[in-house]
Amino acid sequence: MSSVTAARLPWWRRAEDVFAAAVLAVMVILPVFDLGLRWAFQSSVPGGTSYVQNLTLWAAFLGAMIAAREGGHLRLSSGAFAEKWVGARFFGVITAMLSVAVCTGLAWASYDFLIAEMGSPVRLGGWLPPWVFIVVLPFAFAIIALRFALARPAAVERAVALGGAAVAAAFAQLPLAIVEVLVWPAVLVLVLAAALGLPIFIVIGGVALVLFTAADVPVAAIQVEAYRIVVSPAIPTIPLFVLAGLLLAAGRAGERLMDLFQAWFGWAPGGLAIVVILSCAFFSTFTGASGVTILALGGLVLPMLIKSGYPERFSLGLVTSSGSIGLLFPPSLAVILYAVVAHVPIPDLFKAGIVPGLILVAAVCAFGIVVGIRSKAARPPFRWRAALAATWRAKWEIGMPLVAIGGIFGGYMTLMEAAACTAFYVFCTQTLIHREVLASRDLPEIFLKSVTLIGGVFAILGVAMGLTNYLVDAEVPAHAAAWVEANVSSRLLFLLALNIFLLAVGCVMDIYSATVVVVPLILPIGAVFGIHPLHLGMIFLVNLQLGYLTPPVGMNLFLSAYRFERPFAEVCGAVLPFFAVMVLVVLLVTYVPALSLLMAPGQ
């Protein structure tokens, strides 16, 4: 949205955007300020960290509201197939009605949670009751429900969609015996609608609502867990790194990085392929699962590859499959989330990821070299002068990871402070030094994109935590561990089964909900077989990394098809050889624990 159209927006929409951006800005400024106070005066903002943690709740669910407005909620499929099949209008009304029903349920659950939390004697920073932050939950879900309905073009359609609220209310009032009968049909409808293009958070949220209702547990349990994950200490790093990544993508940082790697590695066989992989790795460490890498770099690198003589199919596959290749390197959000859910120290998990991450990059590079030699791709000669000049031009981008990594491992900063400093650093370098991002022109759009993306991710995270809460409540992880212990005899067999299971999970789930829902299931089983928690983390992450490239839910496939305007099936075919290479890496990481434990502490 450019500033021209922004001026024509109704005031409350602008207020919404400005407020969300302000929340995000405070989340950057407060930890940086707090850090300065500690360094200079051994002092701190009273309750500073708790404010930032709770502001994440605001950023997340204001973001979810805005994502509903912008059509930014993640879906498993575009719905084109269903529209052809039953008619666009009918299909649109049905999905809107389901969305309204689920959001009404979630708003109700949030309201219950809000009322219960008003009894808490806890005061943030010594004065602020937590409900002040929690109030955003019922508000946001009510607005989201409205927005799904109002998005329908005709008045009749809007009325039918709003009927979803009545459906939700009726379901909550049904006698338990009837709800129990309706559970599986309701879940089936939601899963079916998921395949046809219902937003993921609606599907997971709906399933959680239905299951809790049938188990006679208050549905507020969903929002208790959403609150727990969103305000947990490491989570504010997610919005902060997303903001840093999008600030970076808005300027010409991508070009400078490409130039840097091109100057140093372009001379080698397969040089340009290596350059693309390294640039993507760098970008995806910050933006990871969001797919920003493909959107930001894709348009730049795909024409370059083809012009240099790489086959078109290979080039498309390379860009698509490199879109999440930095997933294991700090400050990857996927690693942070896994560590939070599995209760392992975040820096330890990052250290464990160094060798597997390098192997993954090296394997894809090796494949690129083979193709580069075979297709006789162009290789510019190496020149010291050019290499040093490119390094100098990219000095601020090179400095960026040093801020985060040096800050954490040097004992200067907490994780949250490192994330805020990174965002602040990127902001300063891109707006004040490079002057490519203009505060007045570009910032509103970057902040809007950030909160939309954050809202999309957190809407899913929140309901996925709710679903996990149901699984724990029903003691599923404990029973599953007992079953596997009784029926699977060897460690090797278990690992193989785990690989296949995770591959299947990766086909149908995104990495965030998979981490939240599946990790609590596999942790107790991994413990039974004596698998090191850090090794288990690597198995999980490398396996789920493949999920980006497997249909039907493969984020990179969608984004690539969308960005390069190619048919979905063609993109799937193009990534196949890369997929095969990555499967080899998955097997290597799974069956050679030493790779994950090499750099990990205490080994």
Added chain:
Amino acid sequence: KLGSLAPKGSPWHKALEDLAVEWAKLSAGKVRLRIYPGGVAGDEPDMVRKMRIGQLHAAALTGAGLARIAQEVQALQMPMMFRSDAELDHVRSRLMPKLNAALEAKGVHVLNWADAGWVYFFTQKPVVSPDDLKPLKLFAWVGETAHIGAWRAAGYNPVPLPATEIHTGLSSGLINAVPTTPIAALSYQWFGLAKHMTDVKWAPLVGATVITKRGWRRVPAALRDKLRDAAREMGRKLQPRIRKLDSEAITIMKKHGLKVHEVPPPVEDAWVEGARQGYARLIDKVVPGAMVAEVERLRDAYRAAQGK
């Protein structure tokens, strides 16, 4: 449904399992207690929230969780208030009616009291007197604003941090002192990074098993007394076992290189003096002043009776 942080297989978890069996027997199978151990139901603040909304009916909590229900509990955990288990036991037994009533008023019924050990300082440099600790970067719970203020008022240097970052913080140098119980220092392996322990009981970490009134009402009225007696019996049996575990943890850590620094009585008075400088920051913010005064009165009466 009962939540607990105690890991599966720990004495605390076993005691709860025994209680579940006992309750099933006493109620002829009508009352079934499902236990969610090892924090699968979340940390203590999460369990308290789940009790409020009615997902959990009961929880085995430490003072950290209990104070989130009724702040009065914090009065038992004031730093340098007690010198021994005996003092704590005496004061708590006298105070119990008031504490139980405070919790009852907030919607939970106390089944039993049992503590989780004493908090000591684990540091990277030897600490005997408060002046040894003052230059060190001391871990403080993020979000506990009043406590952070109390540390500062007493001249210490707290670094607010989430508990999940203690291990990293100790190895990177972000912090170099942690106040915690020996059981926690051992099970999270913090003592490997902070090899000195100051032998001064800074504060007790109390604990209790509580059930929501809603959950308690679902138990047939005729059974309640019997079930409560069984729970009290569990607490009585558990208490000495937990205390033994505390000293066992110190023994194990000593074998693995922990150095315990004795604190002579005059220096202990300096610790008391220092702790009291922080009281003003806590009283009437996170703990009712009247309750602290009551604890002090009971303790002084006990000390006088003991002739100390």
